[in-house]
Amino acid sequence: MLGFLKEPVVVTAKINVNLVALTVLGLISRLWGLCYPRAVVFDEVYYGQFVSLYMKRIFFVDDSGPPFGHMLLALGGYLGGFDGNFLWNRIGAEYSMNVPVWSLRLLPALAGALCVPLAYQILAELHFSHCAALGAALLILLENSLITQSRFMLLESILIFFILLAVLSYLKFYNLQKHSAFSGSWWFWLLLTGVACSCAVGVKYMGLFTYMLLLATAGLHFWHMIEDQNLSNVSLLCHFLARGLALIIIPMGLYLSFFYVHLALLYRSGPHDQIMTSAFQASLEGGLARITQGQPLEVAYGSQITLRNVLGKPMQCWLHSHTNTYPIRYENGRGSSHQQQVTCYPFKDVNNWWIVKDPGMQQLVVSNPPRPVRHGHIVQLVHGITTRYLNTHDVAAPLSPHSQEVSCYIDYNISMPAQNLWRVEIVNRESDTDVWKTILSEVRFVHVNTSAVLKASWGYLSGASLPEWGYRQLEVVGEKLSKGYHQSMVWNVEEHRYGKSQEQKEREVELHSPTQMDISKNLSFMAKFTELQWKILTLKNEDTEHKYSSSALDWITMDTNIAYWLHPTSGAQIHLLGNVATWASANAAALVYLCLSLWYLLRRRRKIYDIPEDAWQLWMSAGGICGGGWAVNYLPFFLMEKTLFLYHYLPAVTFQILLIPVVLQHLSDHLCRSVLLKSMFSALLVAWFSWVYFVYCTFSPLSYGQPGLSPSELRALRWKDTWNILIRKQ
Numbered sequence: 001m002l003g004f005l006k007e008p009v010v011v012t013a014k015i016n017v018n019l020v021a022l023t024v025l026g027l028i029s030r031l032w033g034l035c036y037p038r039a040v041v042f043d044e045v046y047y048g049q050f051v052s053l054y055m056k057r058i059f060f061v062d063d064s065g066p067p068f069g070h071m072l073l074a075l076g077g078y079l080g081g082f083d084g085n086f087l088w089n090r091i092g093a094e095y096s097m098n099v100p101v102w103s104l105r106l107l108p109a110l111a112g113a114l115c116v117p118l119a120y121q122i123l124a125e126l127h128f129s130h131c132a133a134l135g136a137a138l139l140i141l142l143e144n145s146l147i148t149q150s151r152f153m154l155l156e157s158i159l160i161f162f163i164l165l166a167v168l169s170y171l172k173f174y175n176l177q178k179h180s181a182f183s184g185s186w187w188f189w190l191l192l193t194g195v196a197c198s199c200a201v202g203v204k205y206m207g208l209f210t211y212m213l214l215l216a217t218a219g220l221h222f223w224h225m226i227e228d229q230n231l232s233n234v235s236l237l238c239h240f241l242a243r244g245l246a247l248i249i250i251p252m253g254l255y256l257s258f259f260y261v262h263l264a265l266l267y268r269s270g271p272h273d274q275i276m277t278s279a280f281q282a283s284l285e286g287g288l289a290r291i292t293q294g295q296p297l298e299v300a301y302g303s304q305i306t307l308r309n310v311l312g313k314p315m316q317c318w319l320h321s322h323t324n325t326y327p328i329r330y331e332n333g334r335g336s337s338h339q340q341q342v343t344c345y346p347f348k349d350v351n352n353w354w355i356v357k358d359p360g361m362q363q364l365v366v367s368n369p370p371r372p373v374r375h376g377h378i379v380q381l382v383h384g385i386t387t388r389y390l391n392t393h394d395v396a397a398p399l400s401p402h403s404q405e406v407s408c409y410i411d412y413n414i415s416m417p418a419q420n421l422w423r424v425e426i427v428n429r430e431s432d433t434d435v436w437k438t439i440l441s442e443v444r445f446v447h448v449n450t451s452a453v454l455k456a457s458w459g460y461l462s463g464a465s466l467p468e469w470g471y472r473q474l475e476v477v478g479e480k481l482s483k484g485y486h487q488s489m490v491w492n493v494e495e496h497r498y499g500k501s502q503e504q505k506e507r508e509v510e511l512h513s514p515t516q517m518d519i520s521k522n523l524s525f526m527a528k529f530t531e532l533q534w535k536i537l538t539l540k541n542e543d544t545e546h547k548y549s550s551s552a553l554d555w556i557t558m559d560t561n562i563a564y565w566l567h568p569t570s571g572a573q574i575h576l577l578g579n580v581a582t583w584a585s586a587n588a589a590a591l592v593y594l595c596l597s598l599w600y601l602l603r604r605r606r607k608i609y610d611i612p613e614d615a616w617q618l619w620m621s622a623g624g625i626c627g628g629g630w631a632v633n634y635l636p637f638f639l640m641e642k643t644l645f646l647y648h649y650l651p652a653v654t655f656q657i658l659l660i661p662v663v664l665q666h667l668s669d670h671l672c673r674s675v676l677l678k679s680m681f682s683a684l685l686v687a688w689f690s691w692v693y694f695v696y697c698t699f700s701p702l703s704y705g706q707p708g709l710s711p712s713e714l715r716a717l718r719w720k721d722t723w724n725i726l727i728r729k730q
Helices: 017-031 044-055 068-079 101-125 131-143 146-149 156-175 182-204 208-224 235-267 277-280 290-292 504-512 525-538 554-558 580-606 613-639 646-671 675-704 711-716
Strands: 303-309 320-324 338-343 353-357 379-381 391-398 406-408 420-427 443-447 452-454 472-480 491-498 561-564 573-576
Touching: 017 101, 017 131, 017 146, 044 068, 068 101, 068 156, 068 182, 068 235, 101 146, 101 156, 101 525, 101 646, 131 646, 131 675, 146 156, 146 573, 146 646, 146 675, 156 182, 156 613, 156 646, 182 208, 182 235, 182 580, 208 235, 208 613, 277 290, 277 420, 277 491, 277 525, 379 391, 391 452, 406 711, 443 491, 472 580, 525 711, 554 613, 554 646, 573 675, 580 675, 613 646
Parallel strands: none
Antiparallel strands: 303 320, 303 353, 303 491, 320 338, 338 406, 338 472, 353 379, 379 420, 391 406, 406 472, 420 443, 443 452, 452 472, 561 573
16 A cells, blocks of 8 residues: 555656746846845835835825736835835935835836746747747846836836736647647636736736737637637637636736725825715725714705815815805906805815705704705705805806806895705716715706706816905806716715704804714725726826926837936936847837738738748737737827826837847748858847847946946947936036
């Protein structure tokens, strides 16, 4: 029974020495001197703020993309014991001793290092020679821009890692298709493709470009499978469902999980709360939650409420009034009603409180039991401090003459009757009998007499405000009812209490006191995810011209650079600059590939086949992955209206670099047909690669920031007049 112990247990393994050596070289090139400089480098000032907020569990919104990349950077800080206490206020600021610089930069560096063996494996899976695969890996290894970008707390190296991992996984899956369909390894690589795609999109939305490329490739491959008569209908259906599960369903679920973890971690109120709805803010610990916790859920006649405009941009604001009146005449000569001003005020204030009144009764308190207000009910809104009624009439608004003025009615006995009845319309109702709810209900107020809708005006949307007589507060108007509606017409109750005091002086004291009741409101994860996702997609900071911004056309010829860091006293500095030799070769390879492909296609139309069919299929598949990867990651930037930087081109140029050995091997195998030509071509390759290595060594001081260079050495590195190399005056 124990006879197997008589023989030693032997484990054999195949080790690809090339792969191991490339991985080690990648780690050395990216991890060497990782803590240098011990200062904030370029966009570390941006991402570092989010890492600190993660450490403190404070909620934030970053309109640049999903949270997965930020969480990975925060993981580095967590592993290093970072407490989040550092002021990320300027590039070049020295890190304090509590900041684990090596740990914060580790994950981007590891991702950048692993891109080297990934490049090798991708070319190998495309069925190119190990020499070509080795060349691709060495080009990635010696690419100065990728080295620079991967050595700091930035996201591009992580994005490129997941992109290349997705491509490699799909190629391995595809190569297993014919002989090992539905095997364990087949499932592993298919599932890993979907996971890597989801991670790439979760780091930056730029990952969506490669994800779409792989989906299109998978669709094309499945289309060709349909004509295979050896596959039954059931087998085809299984293949289709497997791809749908791995490439669509699982990535979507994983993408949702990124937000779930993000929201679970960031449960405290923070500086970005104000752009979220009141319901979202109330779900966070502290901030609005401290005010709204336990408020009455159902708005009733007699309720005291504050009304927040749902749009929330360019800033949040609440329906507001004060004792001051509109001027009799505006500066342009138009007249007003001279009644009490109603505005949208961007700060919490006692004058933001209103009382919901039943038009048929005089009392301003909640009855026992409370009578809830429902969708379609008619109400009057009474300003809590001045007790005047919200009113609108056929008088032009101060900034929006095509809309009606909104005021609090003052009876001047001049035949201008009050028009203060409003119909409550719950926009997000589930039925026409829904009750108006605190925070959760989004409502419109439709004026009964004129059908105008209470609205924060377009002047508000553009950032305009009332003149000095209106204290620079934001305009509120009555907008004629239209078929559609805008968020500026929608309001929600943020603070709410049941009024108990009928006397005005007692009521004023009540309005100044905090609310405390026993009903809480919680948003579901999907509701929070939907709101946060929408904010990320629609919230755009004002794009300002940056010193180092560039256009997409500048990237191909590398007519631009970015100064990442400058030593405060010496000439040491770090720049995002590519390897000129590699970038020029990549452009040439792309051009050669395009010309040869067109030539072959024209010849094939004439039934002339210059290369064997298997070589043609190899040429097209490699071009689809490498050339297609470059195109989908580059061309969309011509359609984007945003500030662009050179680092946006790095995913595209990575694919373009992979195209270089593809073209070189094709030229060697099919165009250099004599021994002499092959020898000359090999010699040229050695000279060319020596040029690539020379450029890498020449610019490595600008990639690593050391050693420091003299002004004359820095001038010698300004190979293009458009490069902004920083030279101190002596």
